[in-house]
Amino acid sequence: MSGLNRVWVVSGATAAGVLAFFLWSAARPASAHAADKMIDKAAVKFTEDGKLKKPTGYRMWPFIGTPITPNDMNDGEAAFPEFHIVYMDPDSFAHYEKTGEYRDGTVLVKELTSVGSKEATSGKGYFMGEYIGLEVSMKDSKRFKDEPGNWAYFSFGHKYPLKESAPKAATASCNECHQQNAKKDYVFTQYYPVLRDAAPKK
Ligand code: HEC
Known part of the structure; x- marks a missing residue:
């Protein structure tokens, strides 16, 4: 040819x-x-009696940070043991990139894993073990109009098997600490480098 x-x-x-x-x-x-x-709308689903169904697919969402509160540095039992892998639903992440704000409908998932070992060939440290727990927060001005900041909090447990659905936690047990200590709009933005970097530069 x-x-x-x-x-x-x-x-x-x-x-x-x-x-x-x-x-x-x-x-x-x-x-x-x-x-x-429809996928855009339903980042998470609720039962008819208003409980949050255990979310699915979130391990594919944008990852925003990994705080770790190891048990051995917290009197043997951290309030939220041990690695916290935090994800944000994709549409709210896109909104955050544009505006630097948590939009109405934002869902944050904090998935817990144990510390699996404290030594690897790279050195001493904390290395992820198994999945052990799941927490979710959601901002929704209609569904949670009576919650401070319209944020509601849900815990699916700290031991497998996790609950299939979770009721909204009492305001005093979750929301208050977030309201008082989180850097921005009830979210601990100070620990999420991905979000700080994604926000529009002023
Ligand atoms: C004493 C303070 C305190 C209380 C009470 C608390 N949290 Fe948090 N929460 C934090 C801190 C600090 C972080 C970020 C650092 C970390 O993960 O350890 C966080 C992060 C989160 C995140 C990730 C998104 C974000 O807002 O940064 C979720 C989801 C969450 N918490 C759910 C819950 C739930 C559910 C409860 C109630 C069962 C709860 N929290 C109670 C302090 C608290």
């Missing part, structure tokens, strides 16, 4: 690819777009 022919073959294949893509997007049913929107 001469050089010129080869060019024609390659660009023909590219054109066919582009054409196929346009046909595919045009043929994509409107319901697929509607489904995308």
Whole structure:
């Protein structure tokens, strides 16, 4: 094949690819777009009696930070043992990138793992063990209109198997400490470098 022919073959294949893509997007049913929107809305789901269902899929959400309160530095039992892996629902993360604010509907998941070992070939330290617990916070001005800042808190337990659904925790047991000590809008933003970096620079 001469050089010129080869060019024609390659660009023909590219054109066919582009054409196929346009046909595919045009043929994509409107319901697929509607489904995308529904995923956007339902970052988490509630039971009919208002409990939060154990969230799913959050390990694919943007990761925002990892505080760690090891048991051995907290009298053998930290309030939230031990690694805290914190995620934010994708649409709220995109909003935060644009505005530096936690939008109405923001969901934060804090998943706990144990310390598995304290020594690796890289040195001494704290290395993740197994999943042990799950906490969620959510800001919703309609559903939680009576909570300070419209933030509600849910605990699915600190031992597997986790609860399948969790009631809203009492304001005094979670919300108050967040209200008093968190850097920004009830969220401990001071410990989340990903969010600080993602926010628009003033
Ligand atoms: C005594 C203070 C205090 C109380 C009470 C408290 N928290 Fe927190 N919470 C923190 C701190 C500090 C962090 C960030 C550092 C960390 O994870 O240890 C945090 C982080 C979180 C996060 C990650 C998102 C964020 O806001 O930073 C969730 C979710 C959360 N807590 C849920 C709960 C739930 C559920 C309860 C009640 C069962 C609760 N918290 C009670 C201090 C508290």
